[in-house]
Amino acid sequence: MSDSTILLRGGRVLDPASGTDAVLDVLVRDGRVEAVGEQLAADDAEVVDCAGRWVTPGFVDLHTHLREPGFEDAEDVASGSAAGAAGGYTALCPMANTDPVCDAAAVAESVWRRGNEVGLADVFPVGAITKGLRGEQLAEFGELHDSAARVDFFSDDGKPVADSLVMRRALQYASAFDVVICNHSEDPDLTAGAQMNEGEASSVLGLPGWPHEAEEIMIARDLILAAGVGARLHVPHVSTAGAVELIRAAKARGVRVTAEVTPHHLSLQDHLIRSYDPVLKVNPPLRTEADVQALRTALADGTIDCVATDHAPHAPELKDQEWEHAPCGMLGLETAFAVVHTELVATGLMDPLTAIARFTTGPAGVRDVGAHGGALTPGADANLAVLDPAQRWTVDGRALRSKARNTPFHGAELVGRPVHTLLRGRFTLRDGKVQA
Amino acid sequence: MRPLRDLISIEDLDPSQVLAVLDTAEQLLPIADRRRNSVPTLRGKVVCNLFLEDSTRTRISFDLAAKRLSAEVINFSAKGSSVSKGESFKDTALTLDAMGVDCVVVRSGSSGAPLQLSRYLEVPILNAGDGWHQHPTQALLDVFTMRRHLGELAGRHVVVVGDVLHSRVARSEVQALKLLGARVTLVSPPTLLPPSVASWGVEVAGELDAVLPDADVVYLLRVQRERMHRAFFPTSREYARVWGVDERRLALLPEHAIVMHPGPMNRGVEITADVADSDRAVIVEQVTNGIAVRMACLYLLLSGDADATEGSA
Numbered sequence A: 001m002s003d004s005t006i007l008l009r010g011g012r013v014l015d016p017a018s019g020t021d022a023v024l025d026v027l028v029r030d031g032r033v034e035a036v037g038e039q040l041a042a043d044d045a046e047v048v049d050c051a052g053r054w055v056t057p058g059f060v061d062l063h064t065h066l067r068e069p070g071f072e073d074a075e076d077v078a079s080g081s082a083a084g085a086a087g088g089y090t091a092l093c094p095m096a097n098t099d100p101v102c103d104a105a106a107v108a109e110s111v112w113r114r115g116n117e118v119g120l121a122d123v124f125p126v127g128a129i130t131k132g133l134r135g136e137q138l139a140e141f142g143e144l145h146d147s148a149a150r151v152d153f154f155s156d157d158g159k160p161v162a163d164s165l166v167m168r169r170a171l172q173y174a175s176a177f178d179v180v181i182c183n184h185s186e187d188p189d190l191t192a193g194a195q196m197n198e199g200e201a202s203s204v205l206g207l208p209g210w211p212h213e214a215e216e217i218m219i220a221r222d223l224i225l226a227a228g229v230g231a232r233l234h235v236p237h238v239s240t241a242g243a244v245e246l247i248r249a250a251k252a253r254g255v256r257v258t259a260e261v262t263p264h265h266l267s268l269q270d271h272l273i274r275s276y277d278p279v280l281k282v283n284p285p286l287r288t289e290a291d292v293q294a295l296r297t298a299l300a301d302g303t304i305d306c307v308a309t310d311h312a313p314h315a316p317e318l319k320d321q322e323w324e325h326a327p328c329g330m331l332g333l334e335t336a337f338a339v340v341h342t343e344l345v346a347t348g349l350m351d352p353l354t355a356i357a358r359f360t361t362g363p364a365g366v367r368d369v370g371a372h373g374g375a376l377t378p379g380a381d382a383n384l385a386v387l388d389p390a391q392r393w394t395v396d397g398r399a400l401r402s403k404a405r406n407t408p409f410h411g412a413e414l415v416g417r418p419v420h421t422l423l424r425g426r427f428t429l430r431d432g433k434v435q436a
Numbered sequence B: 001m002r003p004l005r006d007l008i009s010i011e012d013l014d015p016s017q018v019l020a021v022l023d024t025a026e027q028l029l030p031i032a033d034r035r036r037n038s039v040p041t042l043r044g045k046v047v048c049n050l051f052l053e054d055s056t057r058t059r060i061s062f063d064l065a066a067k068r069l070s071a072e073v074i075n076f077s078a079k080g081s082s083v084s085k086g087e088s089f090k091d092t093a094l095t096l097d098a099m100g101v102d103c104v105v106v107r108s109g110s111s112g113a114p115l116q117l118s119r120y121l122e123v124p125i126l127n128a129g130d131g132w133h134q135h136p137t138q139a140l141l142d143v144f145t146m147r148r149h150l151g152e153l154a155g156r157h158v159v160v161v162g163d164v165l166h167s168r169v170a171r172s173e174v175q176a177l178k179l180l181g182a183r184v185t186l187v188s189p190p191t192l193l194p195p196s197v198a199s200w201g202v203e204v205a206g207e208l209d210a211v212l213p214d215a216d217v218v219y220l221l222r223v224q225r226e227r228m229h230r231a232f233f234p235t236s237r238e239y240a241r242v243w244g245v246d247e248r249r250l251a252l253l254p255e256h257a258i259v260m261h262p263g264p265m266n267r268g269v270e271i272t273a274d275v276a277d278s279d280r281a282v283i284v285e286q287v288t289n290g291i292a293v294r295m296a297c298l299y300l301l302l303s304g305d306a307d308a309t310e311g312s313a
């Protein structure tokens, strides 16, 4: 079939694992990379002209909400995978806050299997830290880890493990399997009723504030606990300058910590909430300009390991409410690269290879996502993205592949867009069209 | 003057618009005061009072204001917050649109709800209080009342005392006073001051006694006793001692200074009964002025800026 041998010709190959940044051809045969080099030839290959484009490993998203099972009106594995493919992703890690919660092997396996059936991205479910996300009793890490879904990453995302003893036990227990604990960083006492970042904007808008301390206290606690038991901690959606400092200092001390930042926290600020448009409501909340600057610097210097979308679709009727009643969350998969490219690469804050690393090797270094995000070397699975860094496009929320439309970037003009995505040598996105 | 399209936040107004409201209210005050009379100014107009949060006082004030201008009033209230179960906020807006109302007066416990509503509806939206955010007609009636007692407000000093953090009145009030050139000092338990309050362009004082001799107005905010439970302050007794106005503090004020309160008062907490009933307190007057100011707002939103008493019988 035509997909079996593909020659990606003349693209700028950005391969963070090998440090390659050069104009090269990539030959893909039978789902694997056969060769990367100059002037490759293969008579049987379909030639895809990649001049002016970037050829990179497929992206890995450590933090996605696919909403299946339970909330399929907002998103499901099929629609979320399509959004992922459109965003250059080949691997997605859906969070555990589904209904039922992903706290048992049966749930993890069904999500994982559904991902395989859809075939637009590999799906690596996140297991819950605690049963039912209740913050009390640990989920069966061992069973989840041994399941077909091979869960090695646990989070009660959306809810913090507030009890320090439970968190300590989770970290201790996790170290038996060397799996990663990712705790939603929020001190719930400090954020009771909170609606947006606490600061100048909240003070004028009359919305209860979400102090940055709430995030930092929880991260500080978790860093101390993780260091104490030698466990692996991943900090999700870092949003404050103070959190960046805590992570930087912990890394310098040798704590086994990794961290992620979302495209929206890298690009949007709390004063936009002047519109009270619930599409901007997110947890953690949009912060201030100083926070955004600190996050950008931290992503560039590697203090923050990766970009994660926290793609959180919501049905329109839930977002068409008063700000206070609307749920938190925004779409991210299809705009992530464009936002980071527009805000950090096109502005000179990050070079292209580093930026691609934050979408590929960065997340792949946090948990086991199989043959994703790694080196483009002969024999490797051909999980690839081809990006057009010059394409200017205006985001149309209704044209996105997600079932939901809650993108804060609707109407925004961005530069850079995935053109093709390949999962094991098969196009999942081709010329901007998802290959369902 | 720029015509008034909606009245959602004092922030959206310029000084000429504020003065237009005050001057119009001045013209309308005799009608607001007149017990059984009305003018036909808004005959044929339908005003919807959309009260998503209970407030009998404010609703009655708007009701009277609309009726004195001969508008028809429909009351739409929904207990709780996110309208009623199964009907979204947006659906409610679309229903009102389909009913062909000419103006929506909206009260909501959710900050921003009136602005959100204005995106769904073409007709003027009048904010009757939203969450902690704004209560623009309260601010306008307050500056109207101050102006009647003190004349021009430029250079005047208003001391606002109490729970600023949770107060939509304070937010609107400060903006209205700044627009008219007044000086504002906030005196509040630090736990009840909004973050970054310095950006409001006000002074903040720790001690009430120190600022009273220099005040033209003392504006007392309502204290909600339930704030005690979240450790904003220890007890209402301590609140009264440190931030309440009693006879002794009243005596610290200059002769001409007035005491105001948006109501309803907690006598014995932010204000003692003696002070509330003294002739320095203009709290009852604020209520009557509220009707005139709301008439002025409805009038300016619904029929442009001509003479408001025109056609009065």
Ligand SMILES: [Zn+2]
Residues within 6 Å of the ligand: A157, A158, A159, A184, A236, A237, A283, A284
């Ligand atoms: Zn989260």
